[in-house]
Amino acid sequence: xxxxxxxxxxxxxxxxxxxxxxxxxxxxxxxxxxxxxxxxxxxxxxxxxxxxxxxxxxxxxxxxxxxxxxxxxxxxxxxxxxxxxxxxxxxxxxxxxxxxxxxxxxxxxxxxxxxxxxxxxxxxxxxxxxxxxxxxxxxxxxxxxxxxxx
DNA sequence: TACAACTCCGCTG
DNA sequence: CAGCGGAGTTGTA
Numbered sequence: 458x459x460x461x462x463x464x465x466x467x468x469x470x471x472x473x474x475x476x477x478x479x480x481x482x483x484x485x486x487x488x489x490x491x492x493x494x495x496x497x498x499x500x501x502x503x504x505x506x507x508x509x510x511x512x513x514x515x516x517x518x519x520x521x522x523x524x525x526x527x528x529x530x531x532x533x534x535x536x537x538x539x540x541x542x543x544x545x546x547x548x549x550x551x552x553x554x555x556x557x558x559x560x561x562x563x564x565x566x567x568x569x570x571x572x573x574x575x576x577x578x579x580x581x582x583x584x585x586x587x588x589x590x591x592x593x594x595x596x597x598x599x600x601x602x603x604x605x606x607x
Numbered sequence: 608t609a610c611a612a613c614t615c616c617g618c619t620g
Numbered sequence: 621c622a623g624c625g626g627a628g629t630t631g632t633a
Contacts, residue, residue, distance in 0.1 A: 526631070545613050555629035556613035562631085564612055579613065586612025593612090 460494040463487045464501050466508055468598060469591075471570070473500050479520040483569045485591040507570070513539045515571045523565065526554070530562045537576045540604040544580040556580075564589040575599045 463472045463486075470487035473480055475496045500517050507515045514535065521528050529552060537543055545563075549556040563574040564586070575596045579585045587596035 524631090546615095549613080549629090554631080555611095557611050557628095558613090558630055558632090560612035561610090562612095565632090574612085577612080581614090584612085588612070590612095596612090 458492075460492040460497055461488055462491045462493045462497045462501070464504055466504065468508075468595065468602075471504065473497055475500075476520075479518050480568070480571070481520045481522060482567045483571055484567070485569065485595070504570070510539075514573075517571055519568055519571050521568070526552070527562050527565060530554075530559060531566060531568075531572045534563070534566075534572050534574055534577065537573055542576050542578050542600070542605055545577055545585065546580045548577065560585065566590075576603075576605075 458476070460475045461472060463470050465471075469485060472484055472486055472488045474482040475494055478496055480496070480500055496518065503512070503516045506512050521531060523531070530548060533548055533551070534543075545556040545559045548554075549559045552559075559577070563577055566572045566574045569590060574590075575587060577585065578600075584593055584596055584600075587593050
């Protein structure tokens with residue numbers, strides 16, 4: 458049974474999906490129908506803690522669905538702390554991938570905020586993309602909020 | 608096979 | 621020196 462709930466934040470509505478006690482998807486937007494669960498309520502709390510700068514990371518039981526490489530990259534992204542950024546190229550080099558591919562993997566990230574893909578920017582300091590999730594505007598907002606000066 | 612949320616390098620002004 | 625254009629790269633759909 459899949460449960461889902463929407464949470465209102467200063468960045469807009471965020472929706473989380475849970476199955477078998479684990480969060481498997483987080484995205485922007487509001488859901489019409491919600492089926493809440495203790496796990497999701499808990500996630501709601503973590504999310505607010507995270508937003509109010511108490512935590513570096515969003516704590517949650519989550520499930521990563523993807524292949525080996527995607528997981529590797531996502532784990533790498535999770536190491537980036539609030540206020541820090543990394544370039545696509547940096548990560549690509551580390552794992553012997555092409556930078557473009559790193560970008561693609563980021564866009565494949567379904568666990569928004571849990572996996573902070575918005576902290577990955579271009580080598581020259583410009584933002585890169587974020588279109589598949591919430592738009593570059595949102596990326597900028599998130600980074601600014603986390604203390605990264607663009 | 609074509610595409611992708613990039614980067615590097617060389618050329619022009 | 622800054623700005624622009626093209627090639628290179630490699631896992632996915």
